[in-house]
Amino acid sequence: MAEGTREKTAPLVCPVFGAPVKLPANVLPTYRDVMKFYLQTAHTLTEKQKKYRSSFTDVADIVITDVISIWSKASVPSVSYKRAVHLLKAYHTKFTNLLKPYKDRKDSDSYIGRIDTFRCEADRLFDICSCKCPDINKCTCDKSRKVPAKEIPFLLDQRGERKMIIGGVDVKETKRIRKHQKRKAAESESFRVRTEKMTNLADNIDNNIMIVDYDNDDDGDDPSDISFTIPPSPKKPKKTQMRVKLLATAMACNRYGL
Numbered sequence: 714m715a716e717g718t719r720e721k722t723a724p725l726v727c728p729v730f731g732a733p734v735k736l737p738a739n740v741l742p743t744y745r746d747v748m749k750f751y752l753q754t755a756h757t758l759t760e761k762q763k764k765y766r767s768s769f770t771d772v773a774d775i776v777i778t779d780v781i782s783i784w785s786k787a788s789v790p791s792v793s794y795k796r797a798v799h800l801l802k803a804y805h806t807k808f809t810n811l812l813k814p815y816k817d818r819k820d821s822d823s824y825i826g827r828i829d830t831f832r833c834e835a836d837r838l839f840d841i842c843s844c845k846c847p848d849i850n851k852c853t854c855d856k857s858r859k860v861p862a863k864e865i866p867f868l869l870d871q872r873g874e875r876k877m878i879i880g881g882v883d884v885k886e887t888k889r890i891r892k893h894q895k896r897k898a899a900e901s902e903s904f905r906v907r908t909e910k911m912t913n914l915a916d917n918i919d920n921n922i923m924i925v926d927y928d929n930d931d932d933g934d935d936p937s938d939i940s941f942t943i944p945p946s947p948k949k950p951k952k953t954q955m956r957v958k959l960l961a962t963a964m965a966c967n968r969y970g971l
């Protein structure tokens with residue numbers, strides 16, 4: 714009976730990150746990319762689970778699994794699943810704190826400035842590289858965490874100008890990284906079970922402050938809710954078998970029409 718109203722719900726355009734979209738397939742995602750995908754996943758999952766709002770843990774599981782698989786595709790070793798989820802959790806908390814309360818402040822110049830700053834800072838790499846050496850060319854990490862020499866230029870590009878894209882998959886390197894990640898995933902499983910309760914508790918707090926509300930229930934709309942629109946999908950970069958330099962403009966800030 715409530716089915717009809719549910720089908721009409723549409724994802725909100727987030728006041729910070731704009732329209733939710735999938736992860737880009739051929740670059741290492743930025744914080745902005747990850748959050749846009751987080752919002753999309755949260756929307757999809759909320760509809761699927763028929764919940765008021767899906768938990769951070771459920772959404773982050775899908776998001777981080779995909780993010781790690783992109784890193785793996787790029788043959789750049791990443792931190793464990795658990796650590797990547799922690800990184801996302803910390804950022805997600807900052808994001809929700811920025812947006813609470815949104816409605817009362819949204820017209821204030823200083824608040825708009827804070828949102829702009831947050832948005833621009835989100836254009837940096839969501840860096841889950843396992844090597845944290847200050848100079849990657851003088852890396853002292855063990856073999857499992859070391860970035861292969863031929864991938865270093867790509868990683869440095871992704872941390873900086875972001876003009877390159879992921880090309881052909883290095884099968885051998887990918888296999889080695891997958892094997893390592895499998896072991897790490899097994900290690901992190903027990904941690905997940907232990908922390909799930911805690912995270913769920915935190916989610917309950919989240920649920921009270923999250924501004925991105927996907928569920929218009931029958932009991933009337935709150936007129937102060939942010940109205941939403943569905944903008945056209947962003948253009949996808951063309952597939953290529955090689956790493957190629959893209960025009961700087963193509964990768965610029967308004968890549969998603971923000």
Ligand SMILES: [Zn+2]
Binds near residue numbers: 858
């Ligand atoms: Zn290192």
